[in-house]
Amino acid sequence: MEPRGTELVNLYKRNYNIPADVEVTEAMILQHWNLEKKLTKELWESTPENRWEVFEQAYTLLYSEIEWLNKLPGDTRSPSERYQTWVATIGSKPKKIYEIGSGKGEMISYLSQCEFECKGTEVTRERGEKHIKESSSYLSWGNTDGVNLEQFEPANYYDVVLSNQVIEHFHPDDLQTHFQSAYSILNENGRYIFSTPHCHTGPHDVSFVFKYDDSKGMHLKEYTYHELIEPLTLAGFKSVSCAVPFAINKLLVKLGIKKPEQLTKIGIFYFNFMLIVERILFLIPSKKVRRPLARFLRKLYIFADNIFLIAQK
Template identity: 30%
Template sequence: MKFELLQRFDKKRSPEQLRKHFDTEKAIAAKLKTSSREERKVIYSTMYDELLATVPDHPRLTRRKDRVTTETRIRTQLALIERFLADDTIFVEFAPGDCELALHMCSRVKSVYAIDISDQGRESLVDAPKNFKLIIYNGYDLDFEENIADVVFSDQLIEHLHPDDTQLHFQLVYKILKEGGAYVFRTPHKFMGPCDISRYFSDKAEGFHLKEWTFMELAKVIKSVGFRSWFIYWKNNLIYEQPIFYLSIVEMVLKMFPRESRKIATTVFLPGDISMVCIK
């Protein structure tokens, strides 16, 4: 147990609670990593129900009661997507979690669709606005109109995808976006990892973060799908268009650093996490 991380990141849970969380995620993740696509469809439908039932102190459950934390998270997410919104926007969020952002968006845009692999017993949806719709799918087969969305958003999703499924996810997003539409997403940078529950117990991601990415790895996926351009958010939400030369050099150099030094250098020479915009 890395006690310095425990004191820094999670003061509300005991080492025993964290260990139980880690062991549960690690066991489910191990099944996912060795599964076929058909097997993953079944696992996806139950994995979060299993996790939350086994780990009742999971942050996803406890933070539902913390309005300050929820509102802070929504403000951070809005800072990434606000520039792309209009009254007639059709907004889609993948992996919406507690759906608080999606519900907030209902007063800002024309239509809101929240797409997830499980309904996870979201009590907040009982009185959802009429322009909101929750869509549950198996992670692959999405029954959704093509070329309709103005903005697609995901926050802390990409790292949870099986590496074999990441390109498929971007292809799904590409299909539902209008020409000129934007996919805005945020995911931890590989050099800052592990960023899941593993960080207390391991030097590599062994929980639900099946793969943590670098900018250049994601840039290759984005290009292969057909997006015509992409941007990154820097500190203070400044946007830079396809800084390929800078990112490739910095990530190549940082890759050679010792792990802890690499983390520190990443916060200096890179934004810290990966926040990107892909334009169809």
């Protein structure tokens, strides 16, 4: 039974980090839900030949009709708080950074303010550059399909490629091509740093609001750590590690552990530890039981349900 009324509104606000005092109605949520289900069907039925066109049209329609998704306040923390793990993982300047699926451009704009040479991209012009209030000489913009990156950018050029909550939106058939393309535009020591929600605590799209165990919306696939190893390896990346959570990173620095090679080793250890915990969680057949346990382990830093990986070229 799908929730309605106050329960539905509270679940929606929780899922999208909307403050309690911001007005959201049941009618708004149902409009979002019905449109997203329709668009999701179109995304699944797209072919490699028409996929960019279908995805661009779908996301343009979503963000133009459900315009509050662009306007509602989300995370109220300062950019320095929100992106501290990203900055710590990226490392020192100078670096050329390319972001896939920049959303409202908050992270790539902040990184440009940190004086990294940045390029933000989006599949639709309803997102990205139009939301940036202040221009920066360190930031440029482009529209791409997010998958065939080598068609838009030079090979062996960027130090870092980023995506934050993006690959779950791709058609699963495009994931391998996406990783290979990210690899191709990175320079010889480049890294693809990305985050994506873990399926054990999902769904993380609007499906959660309606109490489904699996995504029925525009998160076409939410992944596990194990599912990402093979396509990253096949793409050519020589190692995969986890980004060390900022709280742990601060502790390591206090202990004198701050050299990049030291943090990489810890990140590889953390990644392998996540693989072990993930296998244990898979022993629980019911997702209704697995989900709260995974969330509890997240609070203890024993499990990271926001998959945050560094793929090294």
